[in-house]
Amino acid sequence: MFKFQHPEFLWLLASVPILLLLLISYRHWRRRALARLGDTSRLMPVFSENKFWAKGALLMLAFTLLAVSWANPQRGGKKQTTTQKSADVFIALDISQSMLCRDVAPNRLELTKIFAQKLVHTLEGERIGLIFFAGNAFLAVPLSTDYPFVLQSIQSASPDLLTEQGTAIASALELAEKSFEAEPGGGRAVVLITDGENHDEEALDAAKKSYDNGTVILPVGAGTTDGGPIPTSDWEGSQYKRDEKGDVVRTRLNEDLLRKIALAGGGQALSVSQSDRAVAAIERKVGGLEKKAMEVRSLDEMESWYQWFLLPVLLFLGLEMAISFWKKQGKK
Numbered sequence: 001m002f003k004f005q006h007p008e009f010l011w012l013l014a015s016v017p018i019l020l021l022l023l024i025s026y027r028h029w030r031r032r033a034l035a036r037l038g039d040t041s042r043l044m045p046v047f048s049e050n051k052f053w054a055k056g057a058l059l060m061l062a063f064t065l066l067a068v069s070w071a072n073p074q075r076g077g078k079k080q081t082t083t084q085k086s087a088d089v090f091i092a093l094d095i096s097q098s099m100l101c102r103d104v105a106p107n108r109l110e111l112t113k114i115f116a117q118k119l120v121h122t123l124e125g126e127r128i129g130l131i132f133f134a135g136n137a138f139l140a141v142p143l144s145t146d147y148p149f150v151l152q153s154i155q156s157a158s159p160d161l162l163t164e165q166g167t168a169i170a171s172a173l174e175l176a177e178k179s180f181e182a183e184p185g186g187g188r189a190v191v192l193i194t195d196g197e198n199h200d201e202e203a204l205d206a207a208k209k210s211y212d213n214g215t216v217i218l219p220v221g222a223g224t225t226d227g228g229p230i231p232t233s234d235w236e237g238s239q240y241k242r243d244e245k246g247d248v249v250r251t252r253l254n255e256d257l258l259r260k261i262a263l264a265g266g267g268q269a270l271s272v273s274q275s276d277r278a279v280a281a282i283e284r285k286v287g288g289l290e291k292k293a294m295e296v297r298s299l300d301e302m303e304s305w306y307q308w309f310l311l312p313v314l315l316f317l318g319l320e321m322a323i324s325f326w327k328k329q330g331k332k
Contacts, residue, residue, distance in 0.1 A: 187289020217265025
């Protein structure tokens with residue numbers, strides 16, 4: 001496989017014909033200027049046409065190779081198929097409006113994104129999927145080892161992705177169960193990251209059902225029990241959500257529900273604020289799950305070849321500087 005790592009730099013090749021036009025224009029202007037002055041051979045050294053165009057050719061070659069070098073041509077990419085053992089893990093991320101609450105800095109959702117990304121890095125080697133949920137749930141990333149895409153998807157999490165608000169934990173767990181492969185073998189886990197403001201009484205039943213099917217539920221709380229108001233947007237100075245009476249609505253972390261979900265789902269209740277300790281606890285739990293062998297197709301690391309184009313650039317520029325425009329005395 002051959003590709004350019006930075007193909008946008010190939011636009012610099014447009015400078016080559018521009019340089020040629022400048023050289024032609026300069027040569028034309030110089031001839032006209034000397035024609036107006038008459039015979040100047042006794043007043044100034046004799047200009048060498050051959051050397052002028054040799055210097056120009058060296059400059060154009062240098063610019064061409066420099067553009068290719070900056071674009072960094074690469075070779076490699078031979079496909080390889082390897083076998084690795086892994087468990088399947090879904091990260092179910094609450095993106096409801098209450099996750100914009102700023103009872104933790106900068107807010108629940110942003111802190112959760114940082115936590116989830118750290119978790120993905122820690123669980124590399126496992127198959128990871130991503131589910132977003134609020135009033136309902138949708139599959140953002142199916143189970144895969146494409147970790148950069150999972151990280152990118154986590155960064156894009158926002159309440160705007162779902163129009164129906166709420167905290168449908170049961171929907172998220174049920175979607176995870178449907179999204180796991182039906183093939184037997186291999187441990188399964190759902191990392192449920194939420195503030196627990198659930199208005200769906202089916203959450204505990206869904207957690208127990210998942211556990212009965214072999215899936216461990218690991219709830220991770222986001223927020224504090226003191227809570228705070230719910231912004232109507234995620235920028236500073238926003239208004240806050242109000243109830244029918246006009247009072248500001250407060251949201252609080254429901255630790256009791258998360259502990260019950262952990263108990264029903266065979267997991268452990270954790271907190272985003274625990275950061276590294278919570279990530280380590282999840283890593284231990286997932287590490288103890290049964291691993292299933294699977295084939296992974298990967299590409300060999302691409303090898304850069306820019307240096308093979310950069311070295312001639314230095315050589316051509318050195319030669320260009322060494323060549324004079326003028327003819328040596330006694331030569332025609």
